[in-house]
Amino acid sequence: MRTMTPPSPDGATSPADGGGKRSVTAEWQLALPLALAFASIFLAPLLMLVGVSFFNDDKISQPGFGQWAKFLGDPFSYKVIADTMLLGVKTVGATILIGYPLALVYLDASPRVQKVLIFVIVMPLLLSVVVRTFAWIVVLGREGVVNTVLMQLGIISEPLRLLQTELGLVISLTQIEMPLMLLPLISVMSRLDPNLRDASAALGASRWRTLFTVIVPLSMPGLVAGCLLVFASSTTAFISQSVIGGVRLIYLPLLIWQQSLVVFNWPFAAVVSIALLISVLTVVSALSWLGRRSGGYVHG
Amino acid sequence: MQDVGKSKAARALDVEDLSVRYGQSLAVDGVTLAIEPGEVVALLGPSGCGKTTLLRVIAGFVRQAAGRVRVDGATIDHLPSNQRNIGIVFQNYALFPHMTVAENVAYGLRARGNRGPEVQAAVTRFLDTVQLGAFHQRLPRQLSGGQQQRVALARALAIEPSILLLDEPFAALDRNLRLDMQIEIKRLQRTLGLTTILVTHDQDEAMSVADRIAVMNKGKVEQFDTPVAIYDRPQTLFVNGFIGTTNLMNGKIAGLQNGMATVALDAGASLSLPAPAGIGLGAPVHMSVRPEQLALSSVPGPDTWKIEPGLALPIGAQLVHEARTADGTFLKIIEPRRAVMSEAARAYCTLAADARPTLFPRSP
Ligand SMILES: Nc1ncnc2c1ncn2[C@@H]1O[C@H](COP(=O)(O)OP(=O)(O)OP(=O)(O)O)[C@@H](O)[C@H]1O
Numbered sequence: 001m002r003t004m005t006p007p008s009p010d011g012a013t014s015p016a017d018g019g020g021k022r023s024v025t026a027e028w029q030l031a032l033p034l035a036l037a038f039a040s041i042f043l044a045p046l047l048m049l050v051g052v053s054f055f056n057d058d059k060i061s062q063p064g065f066g067q068w069a070k071f072l073g074d075p076f077s078y079k080v081i082a083d084t085m086l087l088g089v090k091t092v093g094a095t096i097l098i099g100y101p102l103a104l105v106y107l108d109a110s111p112r113v114q115k116v117l118i119f120v121i122v123m124p125l126l127l128s129v130v131v132r133t134f135a136w137i138v139v140l141g142r143e144g145v146v147n148t149v150l151m152q153l154g155i156i157s158e159p160l161r162l163l164q165t166e167l168g169l170v171i172s173l174t175q176i177e178m179p180l181m182l183l184p185l186i187s188v189m190s191r192l193d194p195n196l197r198d199a200s201a202a203l204g205a206s207r208w209r210t211l212f213t214v215i216v217p218l219s220m221p222g223l224v225a226g227c228l229l230v231f232a233s234s235t236t237a238f239i240s241q242s243v244i245g246g247v248r249l250i251y252l253p254l255l256i257w258q259q260s261l262v263v264f265n266w267p268f269a270a271v272v273s274i275a276l277l278i279s280v281l282t283v284v285s286a287l288s289w290l291g292r293r294s295g296g297y298v299h300g
Numbered sequence: 301m302q303d304v305g306k307s308k309a310a311r312a313l314d315v316e317d318l319s320v321r322y323g324q325s326l327a328v329d330g331v332t333l334a335i336e337p338g339e340v341v342a343l344l345g346p347s348g349c350g351k352t353t354l355l356r357v358i359a360g361f362v363r364q365a366a367g368r369v370r371v372d373g374a375t376i377d378h379l380p381s382n383q384r385n386i387g388i389v390f391q392n393y394a395l396f397p398h399m400t401v402a403e404n405v406a407y408g409l410r411a412r413g414n415r416g417p418e419v420q421a422a423v424t425r426f427l428d429t430v431q432l433g434a435f436h437q438r439l440p441r442q443l444s445g446g447q448q449q450r451v452a453l454a455r456a457l458a459i460e461p462s463i464l465l466l467d468e469p470f471a472a473l474d475r476n477l478r479l480d481m482q483i484e485i486k487r488l489q490r491t492l493g494l495t496t497i498l499v500t501h502d503q504d505e506a507m508s509v510a511d512r513i514a515v516m517n518k519g520k521v522e523q524f525d526t527p528v529a530i531y532d533r534p535q536t537l538f539v540n541g542f543i544g545t546t547n548l549m550n551g552k553i554a555g556l557q558n559g560m561a562t563v564a565l566d567a568g569a570s571l572s573l574p575a576p577a578g579i580g581l582g583a584p585v586h587m588s589v590r591p592e593q594l595a596l597s598s599v600p601g602p603d604t605w606k607i608e609p610g611l612a613l614p615i616g617a618q619l620v621h622e623a624r625t626a627d628g629t630f631l632k633i634i635e636p637r638r639a640v641m642s643e644a645a646r647a648y649c650t651l652a653a654d655a656r657p658t659l660f661p662r663s664p
């Protein structure tokens with residue numbers, strides 16, 4: 001939430017401003033070594049990746065556009081990109097459907113219950129992704145908790161196939177990524193003026209109307225931030241994708257792994273990496289553009 | 301400025317023995333207020349005394365632990381706030397930040413299922429009433445505090461409520477605007493026949509706008525009366541100290557006869573005053589007297605006491621004298637500004653001719 005800073009009184013502005021400008025320059029220069037270090041750590045590998053992608057052979061000896069042609073000419077590539085993006089969209093959808101009501105419950109809870117809820121929400125973050133993923137195997141497996149319960153209740157006669165299906169993967173990713181949706185959502189929503197709901201009610205609006213005309217629009221920045229994090233994280237969740245999805249569900253991260261560590265075709269792996277990077281970045285920047293637009297509504 | 305709508309039948313609002321509990325503490329403690337149709341009542345009291353909480357119960361945002369709220373005799377306690385038709389202006393306005401001024405004002409009408417030109421007309425009418433017609437496309441954050449306050453008022457009035465609740469609506473306004481808005485609210489309230497509760501901790505505001513004032517302290521209503529009665533005949537020591545400036549002097553009841561008490565002041569004087577109910581001989585008392593009800597004198601007497609004069613500050617056409625009595629009490633005395641007075645002319649203090657001091661029991 002942006003707070004409006006009152007303009008400083010005129011008299012104090014000019015001398016302070018001059019000092020301010022000088023110190024801004026100085027700060028910029030101070031940050032330079034760190035910026036260079038970051039550039040070399042993050043930018044250099046990226047440039048190398050781009051460089052490697054322009055070699056035709058896996059020995060990285062013949063420069064050329066061969067790998068790009070291979071990737072872009074193969075319909076399978078587009079299917080994998082689409083599947084990966086779709087997985088992200090489905091996970092985002094599921095985290096919104098479950099996370100938004102949860103955030104509303106959190107908002108209405110008493111402070112003590114809120115503390116417990118926050119702990120429950122953050123806890124998955126404290127566990128390793130590997131542990132969480134294997135827990136989901138136990139839950140979703142043929143003789144897992146879900147199937148056992150459903151069979152005992154007589155709802156199904158055959159165990160459901162949940163592992164190595166997209167449904168199972170979306171279910172587990174929804175749980176695994178949920179904190180990334182809930183934390184920004186709760187942080188934006190709990191800063192909303194509680195009087196706004198009361199004002200809406202006093203003006204005659206029902207709870208649903210208040211939800212959709214006041215709370216949802218004003219929580220957009222949190223929602224967008226959550227979508228962004230969940231999308232970026234679920235589309236690149238290699239461990240969950242490969243352990244729960246198995247080898248039959250192929251997403252970009254798995255493809256990269258196969259190409260680099262199984263087939264040892266690094267140039268092709270580089271091409272797929274760049275494709276993943278660009279696809280995710282495109283969606284993420286579209287989302288964050290939306291976020292900036294709606295962010296304008298929220299202020300103190 | 302144009303008039304809004306026709307005046308409707310005003311409604312009576314009764315708050316009966318209302319208590320609100322937050323955890324262990326009582327935020328509102330057995331409050332009873334019978335508010336006449338079309339009346340403006342000010343809730344006056346220090347911060348945290350339960351004024352906002354009382355409004356929130358009437359608006360239906362908070363459930364009471366005990367007591368009832370009635371409108372025209374019918375209890376409204378079972379109604380959710382969106383069915384109470386009570387207009388409320390919040391302490392912080394609570395405008396919808398993502399909606400334009402016009403959308404804010406239209407909100408209540410749309411929530412009631414009104415659409416189209418009818419809503420447009422009402423929005424224009426109410427925005428003109430608060431003189432903000434030109435601002436209908438702005439967002440709340442593009443308005444000054446006073447303008448936001450007027451939008452909040454227009455938004456509350458647009459649903460044509462029968463009761464209007466105002467929570468410190470003028471707190472953020474500068475003096476001139478504050479006066480304008482006070483007059484404006486009073487005028488709107490009259491033409492619309494709105495029973496109004498105004499929360500404030502500014503006693504001047506309460507005095508000038510309200511027909512009656514409820515002085516609250518620690519969740520209780522200490523006195524519910526007209527402004528004049530509250531000022532002249534405070535019923536409790538708290539009301540006495542909270543409204544206006546006052547001097548408190550310690551003394552004892554030295555005699556009781558025919559409803560009159562002889563009070564022996566610790567400062568060294570003996571005064572004959574109307575006795576408060578249930579006071580006994582020898583009981584320690586506070587005597588409360590307004591600064592303008594004290595007078596300076598140069599001659600000693602049985603009803604004067606010696607003072608040590610201090611600073612004299614001119615305030616307008618008056619002079620505020622500070623003085624110290626023999627028992628160490630500091631007094632404020634207000635007199636019309638006269639020619640320079642010598643120390644000797646200010647050696648004694650007494651009650652002015654029309655003084656009406658009040659006696660309150662005191663724990664010894
Ligand atoms: N939601 C709440 N939970 C717990 N205690 C509360 C809550 N709201 C108010 N209180 C307490 O109830 C008491 C009355 O609060 P209230 O807001 O009614 O005061 P007020 O008279 O409006 O004060 P102010 O003039 O500062 O606005 C205070 O002691 C406050 O701490």
Ligand SMILES: [Mg+2]
Pocket residue numbers: 351352353391467
């Ligand atoms: Mg308040």
